[in-house]
Amino acid sequence: MRKITLKIIYSFLVRWFLKLVVGVKFDNAKFLLNETQFIILANHNSHLDTMALLASLPSNIIHKVKPVAAGDHFGKTKLKGKLTEFFVNALLIKRGRDKENPANDPINKMIKALDNGYSLILFPEGTRGEPEIDQPLKKGIGLILEQRPKIKFVTAYMKGMGKAMPKDDNLIVPFNSTLIYGKPTLVISKNVSEIMNQIENEFTKLRIKTTDNNP
Amino acid sequence: MKELFHIKFLENNDLLIVVSLIFGILTFASVLFYVIGKIKPKANLKELKARTKSWWFMATIFILATIVNTNISYIAIAFLSFVAFRELYSLLGFRNSDRRAIFWAFISIPIQYYLAFIGWYGAFIIFIPVVMFLILPLRLVLKGNTNGIVKSMSLLQWTLMLTVFGISHMAYLLSLPEIDGFNSGGRGLLLFLVFITEINDVMQFTWGKLLGKNKIIPKISPNKTWEGFIGGLISTTIIGYFLGFLTPLPTIQIIFVSFMIAFSGFVGDIVVSSIKRDIGVKDTGNSIPGHGGVLDRIDSLAYTAPVFFHLVYYLAY
Numbered sequence: 249m250r251k252i253t254l255k256i257i258y259s260f261l262v263r264w265f266l267k268l269v270v271g272v273k274f275d276n277a278k279f280l281l282n283e284t285q286f287i288i289l290a291n292h293n294s295h296l297d298t299m300a301l302l303a304s305l306p307s308n309i310i311h312k313v314k315p316v317a318a319g320d321h322f323g324k325t326k327l328k329g330k331l332t333e334f335f336v337n338a339l340l341i342k343r344g345r346d347k348e349n350p351a352n353d354p355i356n357k358m359i360k361a362l363d364n365g366y367s368l369i370l371f372p373e374g375t376r377g378e379p380e381i382d383q384p385l386k387k388g389i390g391l392i393l394e395q396r397p398k399i400k401f402v403t404a405y406m407k408g409m410g411k412a413m414p415k416d417d418n419l420i421v422p423f424n425s426t427l428i429y430g431k432p433t434l435v436i437s438k439n440v441s442e443i444m445n446q447i448e449n450e451f452t453k454l455r456i457k458t459t460d461n462n463p
Numbered sequence: 464m465k466e467l468f469h470i471k472f473l474e475n476n477d478l479l480i481v482v483s484l485i486f487g488i489l490t491f492a493s494v495l496f497y498v499i500g501k502i503k504p505k506a507n508l509k510e511l512k513a514r515t516k517s518w519w520f521m522a523t524i525f526i527l528a529t530i531v532n533t534n535i536s537y538i539a540i541a542f543l544s545f546v547a548f549r550e551l552y553s554l555l556g557f558r559n560s561d562r563r564a565i566f567w568a569f570i571s572i573p574i575q576y577y578l579a580f581i582g583w584y585g586a587f588i589i590f591i592p593v594v595m596f597l598i599l600p601l602r603l604v605l606k607g608n609t610n611g612i613v614k615s616m617s618l619l620q621w622t623l624m625l626t627v628f629g630i631s632h633m634a635y636l637l638s639l640p641e642i643d644g645f646n647s648g649g650r651g652l653l654l655f656l657v658f659i660t661e662i663n664d665v666m667q668f669t670w671g672k673l674l675g676k677n678k679i680i681p682k683i684s685p686n687k688t689w690e691g692f693i694g695g696l697i698s699t700t701i702i703g704y705f706l707g708f709l710t711p712l713p714t715i716q717i718i719f720v721s722f723m724i725a726f727s728g729f730v731g732d733i734v735v736s737s738i739k740r741d742i743g744v745k746d747t748g749n750s751i752p753g754h755g756g757v758l759d760r761i762d763s764l765a766y767t768a769p770v771f772f773h774l775v776y777y778l779a780y
Contacts, residue, residue: 271549379559414559421562422545422569424553 251311254337259307262299270296270412271424274304280402281306283432285367287401288313289389289447292371293379293410296420298336300427301369301404314339314361315369339368355391362396372447379410382455385448390440397438401447403430405454430454477647477708481654485522489515514664517760521657533637533650534580540634541576547626547757548572554742555622560608561615564599568623571595575631582638591628596620629765632772633657639780642711651709652775658706659721660767663699663728670694684736692729699725711779720774724767731766735759 266272280286290301298315305313319340323329332338339361341354350356358368372385393401408425430450435443492515496508524539552565571591578587600616633656637649647654671691679687703721710717735758 271546271553408553411553411559411562414562417562419562419566421566422549424550 250334250337253335254302254310255307257335258299258302258305258310263303266296266300266303270409270420270422272296272300272409273424273426274300275426275428277304277429278306279429279432280309283367283400283402285362285365285399286432287362287367287389287392287399288369288404289372289401289451290369290404291382291406291451292373292376293406294376294413294415296409296413296425297371297376297406298338298369300406300409300425302336304427304429309367311337312365313337313367313369316341316358316371318343318375339366343374355388358388358392359395362392362399376410376415379414380407382451385444385451387440387444389447390443393435393443394438394440397435400432400434401450402432403447403450403454404428405430405451405458407458426458428454428457478651478654481658481706481709482522482526485654485658486526489519489522493519513759518661520760521661536637536653537576537580537634540630541572543757543761544576544627544630545569545572547630547761548622550757551626551738552619552622555618557615557618558608558611560606561603561619563606564602564615564619567602568595568599568619571623572627575627576634579631579634579638582635582640584635587631587635591623595623599623625765626761629769630761632768633764636772636775639776642779645711647709652771655703655706655709656724656767656771657764659699659703659724660728660763662702663695663725663767664732664763666698666702666725667691667695667729670698680733683740684733687729687733695729696722696725699728710775712775716778720771720778723774724771727766727770728763731763734766735762 263274267274288301290297298317302310302313302315315336315338317332317336317338317340319329319342322332322336322338323340329340333340339357341357342352343354345355346353358370361368370389372389373383374386377383389401393399404427406425406427408423411421412423412425413420430453433446433450436446437443492511496512496515500508500512524536524543527535527539548568552568557565575587575590578590599619603612603615603619633653636652636656639649639652641648645651667687668691671686671688671694674690674694675686675688677689678685679689679692700718700721703724704714704718707714707717710720712720739758
């Protein structure tokens with residue numbers, strides 16, 4: 249039931265809305281079918297980002313991919329949390345570490361989801377911040393990949409969505425945007441800061457790609 | 464069901480002949496480029512293929528108008544405007560504080576096409592040049608950010624004029640009243656406009672390739688030559704003369720109108736080229752990969768549509 253709901257919402261409704269109305273150009277994400285599990289790392293400018301990433305996925309793996317969202321925002325009330333979990337398939341986490349309660353610790357929660365077979369969508373910049381400006385990456389993803397080095401990460405870079413729907417404005421104004429994917433990559437090191445450097449480099453490659461193909 | 468389909472179309476030989484001709488030419492072009500692409504993989508056919516593709520799209524709009532339902536083509540042309548407007552404004556670097564005004568500019572698209580649909584000429588012709596011209600600056604002013612506001616006011620209005628007002632004349636052709644003894648109607652006129660604009664592009668390109676030596680405006684469009692331009696003008700006017708039965712005009716006027724379509728098609732082409740050149744050179748940081756699709760497709764039509772419409776409107780209606 250849930251699988252079908254997510255499929256209809258994202259592969260059909262959201263995808264066509266984003267394509268036709270907002271003007272999002274999707275990269276082909278078929279290559280994700282070759283991976284059993286992955287972590288998508290994306291830049292974050294807009295609420296549309298999660299929608300676009302889910303809509304870009306091949307429809308039969310959507311239910312296996314959990315976008316990670318901040319519990320304090322999306323789980324403000326119990327109802328909001330439940331709705332987000334159902335309709336966005338989200339994994340709600342705390343923003344900071346929780347040493348006293350390991351079950352509630354964001355890193356542990358994400359690793360648990362991975363161990364249960366889910367793939368994740370993560371925004372390593374944390375919050376959306378200023379529209380269309382890249383921010384420094386948080387090292388949570390490094391901590392996860394340090395503990396689960398067999399899982400590949402895939403970078404995704406989105407451009408324009410921060411203009412279509414920026415932070416603090418819920419009006420969507422169509423703006424031609426793009427979503428492009430990098431290649432699924434294994435970490436080459438066990439050191440968190442080296443992992444972060446590797447991710448940073450992958451992002452830089454995508455950023456160059458978006459500015460290279462100018463008309 | 465009878466209302467949905469124009470069964471009459473099948474009896475209207477004029478339209479049927481031209482539609483078959485168009486699809487024949489398009490099929491021929493597509494097959495030709497496909498074969499050349501296979502034989503000579505290095506040949507640069509990207510531009511030609513994109514053009515053929517866009518004309519397939521235009522031809523399909525028209526076939527929908529003639530065979531299925533005229534109402535669908537209002538929607539299809541409106542959507543074309545919408546995509547063109549979105550594409551152009553996305554490249555022009557508007558401020559974040561312009562979003563509300565841009566939203567209203569988007570809202571004006573369905574209104575403009577609705578006015579074309581109901582055939583209210585007076586409102587159709589002033590809605591964007593007068594009403595939106597007055598409203599959009601107000602919305603910008605209410606937002607309160609005066610830093611760069613003149614640029615936003617001008618860009619927004621100009622983008623609307625080019626991509627919405629100009630193109631919407633194609634839709635109004637379908638709403639023109641019936642004339643006794645002229646049974647192709649607005650559908651014939653739209654077909655004439657699109658076909659002549661298309662053939663002019665093709666002719667200018669062909670003559671340019673065959674004889675082209677003297678460049679007209681090398682800074683904007685290095686492929687445009689005097690030979691292509693003049694060859695295009697002459698051949699388009701001749702073809703227009705033979706397709707004159709799609710319009711209610713007498714021969715001398717058909718020749719004049721075809722000539723004007725050929726000329727304004729060229730102007731539209733170089734105007735849009737200059738825009739792309741400006742955006743490509745200046746604002747590389749703001750642009751988006753894989754872009755520049757629809758703009759290329761509407762360049763000549765954005766000019767030929769209003770020119771053709773007003774000439775016909777003055778001469779025949």
